[in-house]
Amino acid sequence: MSLACRFFTDTEALAAEAARLIATAIRSAVDTRGECILALTGGSSPILTYRKLTELDIDWSKIHFVQTDERMTTDRNRRSATVIESAFGIDGAGPKSISAQWHPVPAGPSGEATAAYDLQLAAIRPVGVPDIAVLGLGTDGHIASISDKDLNSPSIQRVIPTMIDGEQRLSLHPDYLASIPTRVLLAIGSTKQDALASVLAHAIGAPAVPAAVVLGTDGHIFADDSARP
Numbered sequence: 001m002s003l004a005c006r007f008f009t010d011t012e013a014l015a016a017e018a019a020r021l022i023a024t025a026i027r028s029a030v031d032t033r034g035e036c037i038l039a040l041t042g043g044s045s046p047i048l049t050y051r052k053l054t055e056l057d058i059d060w061s062k063i064h065f066v067q068t069d070e071r072m073t074t075d076r077n078r079r080s081a082t083v084i085e086s087a088f089g090i091d092g093a094g095p096k097s098i099s100a101q102w103h104p105v106p107a108g109p110s111g112e113a114t115a116a117y118d119l120q121l122a123a124i125r126p127v128g129v130p131d132i133a134v135l136g137l138g139t140d141g142h143i144a145s146i147s148d149k150d151l152n153s154p155s156i157q158r159v160i161p162t163m164i165d166g167e168q169r170l171s172l173h174p175d176y177l178a179s180i181p182t183r184v185l186l187a188i189g190s191t192k193q194d195a196l197a198s199v200l201a202h203a204i205g206a207p208a209v210p211a212a213v214v215l216g217t218d219g220h221i222f223a224d225d226s227a228r229p
């Protein structure tokens, strides 16, 4: 199996195709386990894919949404949870467009939020990992909120405290992320060229950036033409 990387001239087509792949994985998890856990990142690249997903025929009552990572800030506008809520129409103030069960990272100091989210994930699925992860690509090769220095952190935890650009975050552990059966990376924009080049070069022996570690040899990359290295 090799890392599948597809380029699209049109971001609508990219999002539609990515949503189709994710929907197929969701249906397969629901068929085999009766439920599906979808781990979602924030950022800008996945928003259209999230919107397209809501238009597909999925039994949302069997779906759990968890987060791959989050910023430890009280500023709602900077939290990935807000991006996810807005894209899927999960809004406490208004009608829900879908009925998935949503498990956002709790606000609060990094240490407490990390421990609390670890327990929350364990309660949803005591053994095993989510079924699907939807991820973005940082210009430095980070994925979720995993940077180079997090790659060797002890692997007994599902969730670890991290730091990106001097900001405290938490993230699913790289080994935990890498064990998720379906991992989909969305990379949109010319600023992704270098990072995408590094991810693809890992397959031919270049040192691993975090995104390459998490995607492994059987991840899926959906990129637009402007991100093409």
Ligand SMILES: O=C(O)[C@H](O)[C@@H](O)[C@H](O)[C@H](O)COP(=O)(O)O
Pocket: 041, 042, 043, 044, 045, 046, 069, 080, 135, 136, 137, 138, 139, 142, 143, 144, 145, 188
């Ligand atoms: O910001 C976040 O929520 C993620 O932690 C981060 O890993 C993101 O996915 C990448 O930085 C790409 O972001 P864009 O999709 O906005 O380019």
